[in-house]
Amino acid sequence: MTISRPAAVIVLAAGEGTRMKSATPKVLHTIAGRSLLHHAIVAARGVDPVHLQVVVRHDRDRVAAHVAEVDPDCLIADQDEIKGTGRAVECGLDALPADLTGTVVVTCGDVPLLTAETLRALLGTHHAQQCGVTVVTSRLADPTGYGRIVRHPDGGVARIVEHKDATADELAITEVNSGIYAFEAALLREALASIGTANAQGEKYLTDVVGAARARGRAVAAYVLEDVWQAEGVNDKAQLAALGAELNRRTVQAAMRDGAIVRDPATTWIDTTVSIGRDTVILPNTQLLGATTIGAACQIGPDTTLTDMEVGEGATVCRTQGSLSVVGPGASVGPWALLRPGTELGAEGKIGSFVETKNVAIGVGSSIPHLSYVGDTRIGDHITVGAAFAETPAADDTREQA
Ligand code: UD1
Numbered sequence: 047m048t049i050s051r052p053a054a055v056i057v058l059a060a061g062e063g064t065r066m067k068s069a070t071p072k073v074l075h076t077i078a079g080r081s082l083l084h085h086a087i088v089a090a091r092g093v094d095p096v097h098l099q100v101v102v103r104h105d106r107d108r109v110a111a112h113v114a115e116v117d118p119d120c121l122i123a124d125q126d127e128i129k130g131t132g133r134a135v136e137c138g139l140d141a142l143p144a145d146l147t148g149t150v151v152v153t154c155g156d157v158p159l160l161t162a163e164t165l166r167a168l169l170g171t172h173h174a175q176q177c178g179v180t181v182v183t184s185r186l187a188d189p190t191g192y193g194r195i196v197r198h199p200d201g202g203v204a205r206i207v208e209h210k211d212a213t214a215d216e217l218a219i220t221e222v223n224s225g226i227y228a229f230e231a232a233l234l235r236e237a238l239a240s241i242g243t244a245n246a247q248g249e250k251y252l253t254d255v256v257g258a259a260r261a262r263g264r265a266v267a268a269y270v271l272e273d274v275w276q277a278e279g280v281n282d283k284a285q286l287a288a289l290g291a292e293l294n295r296r297t298v299q300a301a302m303r304d305g306a307i308v309r310d311p312a313t314t315w316i317d318t319t320v321s322i323g324r325d326t327v328i329l330p331n332t333q334l335l336g337a338t339t340i341g342a343a344c345q346i347g348p349d350t351t352l353t354d355m356e357v358g359e360g361a362t363v364c365r366t367q368g369s370l371s372v373v374g375p376g377a378s379v380g381p382w383a384l385l386r387p388g389t390e391l392g393a394e395g396k397i398g399s400f401v402e403t404k405n406v407a408i409g410v411g412s413s414i415p416h417l418s419y420v421g422d423t424r425i426g427d428h429i430t431v432g433a434a435f436a437e438t439p440a441a442d443d444t445r446e447q448a
């Protein structure tokens with residue numbers, strides 16, 4: 047089935063995130079090298095919406111500047127002083143074209159593991175069943191804190207009740223609202239206008255749209271997510287670490303499936319933006335970050351951190367820290383090297399132990415074997431630079447200094 051483009055994805059990011067206890071807005075905290083909000087934006091882009099919009103309020107300028115940096119085409123809408131997820135969506139809709147029709151998807155800026163595939167499946171269910179609303183749900187052993195899904199005898203969703211408003215019977219329901227939905231635009235607009243704030247939190251709840259849709263005779267379906275991690279939001283720093291570790295586990299698994307050999311997945315950290323060639327061996331305690339690309343048949347680590355690095359096929363990088371640098375094919379780096387931005391090591395070249403480099407082009411087969419700082423210069427091919435030349439017999443004691 048072909049699924050038509052959603053008219054809009056609205057990403058909610060106006061909440062304060064008090065439980066994070068941080069000077070940084072919750073949605074700007076990072077896992078796997080990207081902010082929580084950036085992960086949400088990437089997933090949303092994956093369904094190719096006509097409009098992609100983020101709703102902001104708390105620390106507004108900082109969050110808006112971040113959005114402009116990571117996705118310049120993303121729209122920003124401001125939530126006013128009325129609180130709640132329903133109000134956030136209403137403010138978002140007000141900033142979109144008044145004649146918007148079709149499907150509006152709503153996601154949360156603090157749910158970083160949600161994938162575009164899940165959003166596509168949500169849209170598939172929504173369109174196939176011609177629903178007014180389709181909500182992504184999951185079944186949790188411990189549903190504490192989440193909105194509960196109250197099912198109708200017809201199998202559809204009757205309404206969603208927030209934890210703080212639920213009766214004892216409703217609290218026993220283990221199917222929860224993930225906070226991710228597809229709505230028919232006109233119904234969403236109309237239902238939001240009819241919703242009040244008479245609830246335990248005095249907020250305008252987006253979840254009340256479900257009951258309002260039902261009252262208008264519209265079908266409300268659930269898309270049940272088996273992969274419960276994808277529905278999890280970050281509310282505190284313990285969850286930030288837990289979701290970060292899970293995302294890393296998934297990224298390391300994917301790298302191994304693509305042909306990398308990872309000796310110790312538990313101590314290997316790979317950002318989702320990294321690529322690794324076949325049969326490259328990653329040794330323990332290695333972090334591959336940012337836009338790093340590693341060729342095939344390399345050996346990386348142990349104890350190595352590479353950020354925005356390009357490493358050519360068959361290279362070896364051992365106990366090294368490097369950023370914004372290039373290591374040529376067959377070259378060797380470390381142990382104990384520091385490659386600062388702008389280092390370009392030629393094919394078969396060597397940067398050895400206790401060497402620091404910066405902004406230097408080192409030619410093919412050239413070597414800086416040890417104990418040197420080399421920066422802001424160019425070195426030709428097949429040249430050896432260093433504190434001491436093992437190859438040169440020391441006739442006297444006047445050894446060349448680097
Ligand atoms: C919400 C749902 C709940 C669901 C849970 C899933 C409502 C009323 N409740 O509860 O059913 O189980 O998410 O995680 O929707 N936000 C705004 N403006 C606001 C308030 C929140 O933009 O005024 C944003 C937040 O930044 C966040 C998202 O909406 O990205 C969810 O807000 P949060 O306060 O975490 O809602 P929950 O109480 O967790």
Ligand code: MG
Pocket residue numbers: 279281
């Ligand atoms: Mg929440």
